[in-house]
Amino acid sequence: MVTPSLELQEKTLRQQQHIQALIAQNDALLERVRELENRPAVPAPVLVPAILPPAILQPIVSAQPSVDAVATTTPSPPSEPPVPPAPTPPPSVEAAILPNADGVIDLTALLTQSRDGDDINPFAVRSLPADAIREVTLHVQGVIGGATPCALINQRTVQSEQTIESLTLIGIEPSAVLVRHAGHLLRLPVGEKPVRIRLPL
Numbered sequence: 001m002v003t004p005s006l007e008l009q010e011k012t013l014r015q016q017q018h019i020q021a022l023i024a025q026n027d028a029l030l031e032r033v034r035e036l037e038n039r040p041a042v043p044a045p046v047l048v049p050a051i052l053p054p055a056i057l058q059p060i061v062s063a064q065p066s067v068d069a070v071a072t073t074t075p076s077p078p079s080e081p082p083v084p085p086a087p088t089p090p091p092s093v094e095a096a097i098l099p100n101a102d103g104v105i106d107l108t109a110l111l112t113q114s115r116d117g118d119d120i121n122p123f124a125v126r127s128l129p130a131d132a133i134r135e136v137t138l139h140v141q142g143v144i145g146g147a148t149p150c151a152l153i154n155q156r157t158v159q160s161e162q163t164i165e166s167l168t169l170i171g172i173e174p175s176a177v178l179v180r181h182a183g184h185l186l187r188l189p190v191g192e193k194p195v196r197i198r199l200p201l
Contacts, residue, residue: 139194
């Protein structure tokens, strides 16, 4: 088994050899740059006679290696492969309730059923008397992006975490706003038609 001190000595020796090799390469490159600077100026380019088509008329320049070309031929020290980032789990997406074709979101059935604690029966007709229902109308007229985005709802500017008509604005999208009421997420689109939301009293 190799002792740690021997491993450290070997590592130090390799590093010194590597540094010496880099110094030698640097000296060689500097000498090459000096040679290129002391060369006479490149003669003027010779043009092809004008008999040829214009697409072929290109200046002919004598090829000479550039300093960049010499520098790119030097081997680079081996590097460790990059460590890939740890995968991040996808964010959980909460389903939002959208208005129906008439522009209505009816939360009375959902909220009444959750209060009663009954099992969900999708085929049961649940309704409340008219005097136990409150209807809220929200007209999302536009959204404004920027550092602090806001939405124009019912002729009023509303920002995130603000409440309008007992609904809390929690998100602003390019073409809709997200509001929450009693744990339910609603997506209200921007448009000319207002959205009517039915809530139990």
